[in-house]
Amino acid sequence: MSTEGDLLHTVTADTISDGRRRLGKVMVWSSALLVAVLAFWQMAFETGRVGSGFDTWRPVLYAYVLWAFALCAAQVIVNGEKGKRTLFVLPAALFVISLVVFPLLFALYISFTDWNLASPAGPQPNGWDNMREMWKDGFYWNALKNMVYYVLAVSAEYVIAFGLALLLNAQIRARKFFRVVFLLPLMLSPVAVSWMIGKSMLEVRFGPISRVIRELGGEPSFFGSPEIARFMIMAMDAWTFIPFMMIMLLAGLQALPKEVLEASKVDGASGWQSFKEVIFPLMLPVSVTAIVIRVIFKLKLADIIINVTSGGPGGATDSVTSFIFREYRDRSNVGYGTLLAMVYLVLIIIFVTLLLKLVSRWMERPA
Amino acid sequence: MKVELYNYIRAAQKMNRRQVLKGSAALGAAAMMPKTSLADGHGNIRAEILKIPGVGAGSPTDSDWQKVGEMCLGATKENVSEGEFAGVELTFMGLNNQNLHNFLFRGFLKPWEAYTGAKINWIDLAQADYNARLQQSIATGTVDFDIIEMGAPFEGDVLGKGLASEMPDWVKEQIDMDDYVDYLKAPVGTWDGKTYRVSIDGDCHTFAYRKDYFGADGIGGAEVPTTWQEINQVSKDLVGKEDPLTGLPAHGYLDPLKGWGGFGFYFLENRASAYAKHPNSPAWLFEPETMKPMVNNPAWVQAIQDVMDLIEAGAYPTDQINADPGTTAFQQFLAGTGSMLMWWGDVGSSARTSDTSVVGDVVGFGVNPASDRVYNAQSGAWEDTRNEAPNMAYIGWGVYVMATVEGDEKKKKAAWSAAAHLGGKDLSLWASAYPSGFQPYRNSHFQFEEWEEAGYDRAYVEDYLGSNADSYNHPNAAIEPRIPGIFQYYSVAEDELAKGYAGQYGSAQETADAIAAAWEKITDQIGRDNQITVYKASLGL
DSSP: OOOOOOOOSSOOOOOOOOHHHHHHHHHHHHHHHHHHHHHHHHHHTTTTSOOOSSSHHHHHHHHHHHHHHHHHHHHHHTTTHHHHHHHHHHHHHHHHHHIIHHHHHHHHHHTTTTOTOOOTTTOOOOOTTHHHHHHHOHHHHHHHHHHHHHHHHHHHHHHHHHHHHHHSSSSSSSSHHHHHHHHHHHHSOOHHHIIIIIIIIOOTTTOOOHHHHHHHOOOOOOOSSSSHHHHHHHHHHHHHHHHHHHHHHHHHTTTTHHHHHHHHHHTTOOOHIIIIIIIHHHHHHHHHHHHHHHHHHTTTTHHHHHHHHOOOSSTTOHHHHHHHIIIIIIIIOOHHHHHHHHHHHHHHEEEEEEHHHEEEEEESSSO | OOOOHHHHHHHHHHHHHHHHHHHHHHHHHHHSOHHHTTSSSSHHHHHTTTTTTTSSSOOHHHHHHOOOOTTHHHHHHHSTTTTTTTTTTEEEEOOGGGGHHHHHHHHHHHHHHHHHHEEEEEEEEEEHHHHHHHHHHTTTOHHHHHHHHEEEHHHHHGGGOOOOOOOOOHHHHHHHHHGBOGGSSSSTTEEETEEEEOOOOOOOOEEEEEEGSSTTTTTTTOOOOOOOHHHHHHHHHTTTOOOOSSBOOOBEEEEESSSOTTTTTTHHHHHHHHHOOTTSSSSSSSSSTTOOOTTTSHHHHHHHHHHHHHHHOOOOOOTTOOOOOOOIIIIIITTTSEEEEEEHHHHHHHHHHHTTTTOOEEEEEEEOOOOOHHHHHTEEEOOSBBBBOOOOOOOOOOEEEGGGTTOOOHHHHHHHHHHHTTHHHHHHHHHHHSSSOOOOOOOOGHHHHHHTTOOEEEHHHIIIIIHHHHHOOOOOBOOOOOTHHHHHHHHHHHHHHHHHHHTOOSSHHHHHHHHHHHHHHHHHHHHHHHHHHHHHHHHHH
């Protein structure tokens, strides 16, 4: 038995022969080679470079599964007891790679093809054509512009959510009741919200809100002009998700150290001073988390738009996701739709990374 | 028959107890007869099946569907011997809308399965999932069904790619295809001269109007408008007047100005067909030799301009820019807003049965309005002749057998026998008279005396179904092209129209040019040469 190395986590230290090590490596590399050969062969067959091949890619998948098994088994064969520890994580890691990395690579490939489901030719690589198409696509840029408005609306949502959180944190009557009531919108599906509010309450002729406006002598119109339609979409989305920010902020408020608040009171701080100088700065980390998560939710905004306005009038309420939905579902334009989604993904990653970077720099600043 | 239509007829015709008892007594007498006597006369079967379960006796159930299926097996028995398909398994893909479609097919085919020995497995799809499922099956080469219930607009995607099995001659005889209304005859259901479709439904848009707007004291004028020019004028003249029923502002024709997943484009087509569908050519959306869009020719531009003029004149209800066809039909017209509309059969049938409808007593029907002039795309000039071209929007459902059965004669015959059973002449009469999701589509369905004998109100049947029959058999019916990706063209057109109606393009011509440019892109993406071939085949050229 070896007396060196990691003794704490090792039940037994195996003596592993060179032959056994070689066997493990051969298993991994030969199965990997099999995957590579089958994949290249099938690709050559699909592109017409070789005459024979499989009907589907399934044999390549089977070879991949075989390689995955070989890789797991080789851990034990090559490393003995230490390899068994790796086995706790490796299958899960391979599973994630299979379900995330492969589809992502496939999507990347699809996004550089002209794949339209109605096309008899199937997916054909078309280089940067989709990218050029996107560059000229007024609908996509219009949707991106709308996303800027939608994301900016998060700041107003934050203010309202903070206000509500402060109210619910205060010693008010029926506090628990209000906490539940304020959470209700979050429990509703945005699809239900779009039907209940967008298509029923705001219905121009029968909707109760329309009736009230008419009774007051006005002429209701909620989706007739671009600005009002966009505002109504923002309002419905805000109504659904403000409770989410509110509950996060409320949790933050309740976790604030009581001593600091009491100290500020003892020092004679007014309510506003106490909020400005103590509560708000202490709540910054929670606020940033709530805002970032809300922004990520907002970037996926689609369901309300699809149900209520279909992006109209004239694209004024279109979001990137609702536009991609039309491009993909109504027009079966898989290649271009996927490219738009991939570009949007990259934009989101850049945006969120920059946002976090800026926020962390700002928060590290001495008070 | 659409469910709403059935309910409407029942509500409209004041069925009394005696009539119900008469139907029940006849059914009881028929049940006591020996089986052979049921089948001894063709006319008898038609009369007998119409009594199952009997008009006014509630909605039919699975046992009724099975009874009808059993009684209509005669035609199958002439071509198939008992137990001939033992061991054959078929997969049927269809819809489950409103618990109809596949649910009925199951009942109809149960006696067929018992007689032939074949077994059917079912794939039920919601309407919204249908297109995606079908397109993915085609695109990924995973057609896992032998028989499919499919709308004619998808024929380009399926028949154009050689994925279906050609109809054998014995099936044509069994289902009596000569009985189809004119527009469902070739080229619909055919591809390159070969027949593929067993029709089980018919579709068209018909004109619905408010009778109380028109007449001697009507605010809309003495006569009901019959041309788009008149409709536009009436719509403008109604601005500022009061609706006689609701007391709210009066409105004329209701155009949906918002998209509806591609289906909204049918409603611009309603206007455009009268201008653009010249009797000298079946083509009115694309030029057959080049697939060059015709959507930006003067006829289509006129249709778009009409809508823009009405927007400008303030002739539409508030927020019309956010009204899709569902809104114009169910939240506006049926609820008393607006006086004229084009739609499928649902509007006529919901007029009295829907709780939210207030127009049941004042609604009338007609065919798609005409135009005072028509654009001749071949000469490139307007002609001052009246032109009528009813829009056969969606063309209706059919049953198709897939090419997966080729190479196995027994399986192929079994699949076609099942399809022929569902599209049988007698069985289809029952389906058109009771809730099934399907409308009448054979000339024999319009023998109103059969409906009358079965207990229906003659006046209603003649008024409402008559407008359908007139549209179906119209010599200049506008049939949509059955080319791959047709709904892609419609969908992108909706996006461009939305921009045009919102004033983001300078003119109707600019809007139409944007649609044409988008259509050219789709054609190039799907493959122009193939689209030209398929388009010409779909037009029967």
